[in-house]
Amino acid sequence: MNHNWFEDPILMIPGPTELHPRVKEVLTGRFYPHYGPEWREQYSGIEEAVKKIFKTKNETIIMPGPGCLGLELGVVSVANRGEKIVALTNGFFGDRFAEIASYCGTEVVILDSPPGFVVSPETLRESLDNHPDATALICVQNESAAGVLNPIQSYTKIAKKRGLFTVVDSISSFGGAELDVDGWSIDVCVGYPNKCLSGIPGALPVSISDEVWERVERGIVRPSSWITNLRVWRWYRRNWAASGHPYPTTVNTYSYLALKAAAEVALEEGLEKRYERHKRMAAAFRAAVKKMGLELISKNEEYASPTITAAALPPSLHGKIDQIVGNMFEEFRIMISRGIAATEKTAIRVGHMGLTASPRYLVPTLTALSETFRSLGYQTCSTGEAVESFYEALRQG
Numbered sequence: 001m002n003h004n005w006f007e008d009p010i011l012m013i014p015g016p017t018e019l020h021p022r023v024k025e026v027l028t029g030r031f032y033p034h035y036g037p038e039w040r041e042q043y044s045g046i047e048e049a050v051k052k053i054f055k056t057k058n059e060t061i062i063m064p065g066p067g068c069l070g071l072e073l074g075v076v077s078v079a080n081r082g083e084k085i086v087a088l089t090n091g092f093f094g095d096r097f098a099e100i101a102s103y104c105g106t107e108v109v110i111l112d113s114p115p116g117f118v119v120s121p122e123t124l125r126e127s128l129d130n131h132p133d134a135t136a137l138i139c140v141q142n143e144s145a146a147g148v149l150n151p152i153q154s155y156t157k158i159a160k161k162r163g164l165f166t167v168v169d170s171i172s173s174f175g176g177a178e179l180d181v182d183g184w185s186i187d188v189c190v191g192y193p194n195k196c197l198s199g200i201p202g203a204l205p206v207s208i209s210d211e212v213w214e215r216v217e218r219g220i221v222r223p224s225s226w227i228t229n230l231r232v233w234r235w236y237r238r239n240w241a242a243s244g245h246p247y248p249t250t251v252n253t254y255s256y257l258a259l260k261a262a263a264e265v266a267l268e269e270g271l272e273k274r275y276e277r278h279k280r281m282a283a284a285f286r287a288a289v290k291k292m293g294l295e296l297i298s299k300n301e302e303y304a305s306p307t308i309t310a311a312a313l314p315p316s317l318h319g320k321i322d323q324i325v326g327n328m329f330e331e332f333r334i335m336i337s338r339g340i341a342a343t344e345k346t347a348i349r350v351g352h353m354g355l356t357a358s359p360r361y362l363v364p365t366l367t368a369l370s371e372t373f374r375s376l377g378y379q380t381c382s383t384g385e386a387v388e389s390f391y392e393a394l395r396q397g
């Protein structure tokens, strides 16, 4: 441990990220119970703010819980047990989504591509030709394992043309990459605040199209669950919203207020400006990482994620992932992630999301990374050159 450091570590993992100061302010403020006139006042505006980020007029709920709860709600709201779902995957989180659908009892047809590549729209079209009985398409917008932003607008267009319902995991892109729920015809979209919004986990925004609400309410789709059942949610929204309780259970009100603050910060910056900032920072970070001799997991710059970079280590550093992540943390107080699943020992992942999509965080991260590699006997350029390539890319962008 480097005892010169006393500061808290900087979170450069692919979420949670550094908290926005306005989020921190909320967390030191008053604690509210989850109902009552005062809370109703505090709650008002949360749904409207996240709807703007989703770009939707759809009725949107804020669930208490982890991101995957929203994915589960999406699945059980569009398909009954035994019905067929097509799941697109190009990494760990796409696989996870397919697994959720399988646990929910649907018949899952997996359409995958190797990590770093995207499933081509043509492949999706062919698969849907072979599965005309499919009910829904599920996919991840930003595959956090590979640092790939999937072209979901092409996928949803194809799926909707054939009358399928669409469920999209936008957990690691919500507020950091373009999203247009209404324009792209997404029936159920799941965002999350602890990544690109620089908020905390716990309050989960899920937008749901009228058609999906209706099918569950009319019993065409019958979830065998309670907390992920839209029938239950509608009942509480109709009957308890007036008393400030538009959800079925107790919720952590801090997480809801943190979501509101984080969403407002994003809207004040302006969504388009924010997306552009994430793109520019990500491109500059990728340029520097490549200068250091690492290879991006994302094989096509066009689909490289604006919020997460995943990079393969050179062979000489294979087997040294613990030292790399450990040294970054102990010597530089910067937390990055290792790869996940197949790339666990051979790749690193860095989040540049919300607050951390900025030179203020990315330059120290590059410096620490370069110095860490150097300490392990690997160096293709000086630390100064790595940083210079970051700024050079920013100047060009």
Ligand SMILES: Cc1ncc(COP(=O)(O)O)c(C=O)c1O
Pocket (backbone or CB within 6 Å): 014, 015, 066, 067, 068, 069, 093, 140, 142, 143, 144, 169, 171, 172, 192, 201
């Ligand atoms: C794309 C994506 N989907 C799903 C999840 C899972 O979210 P949670 O752990 O909140 O359930 C993550 C978490 O990193 C993610 O990046």
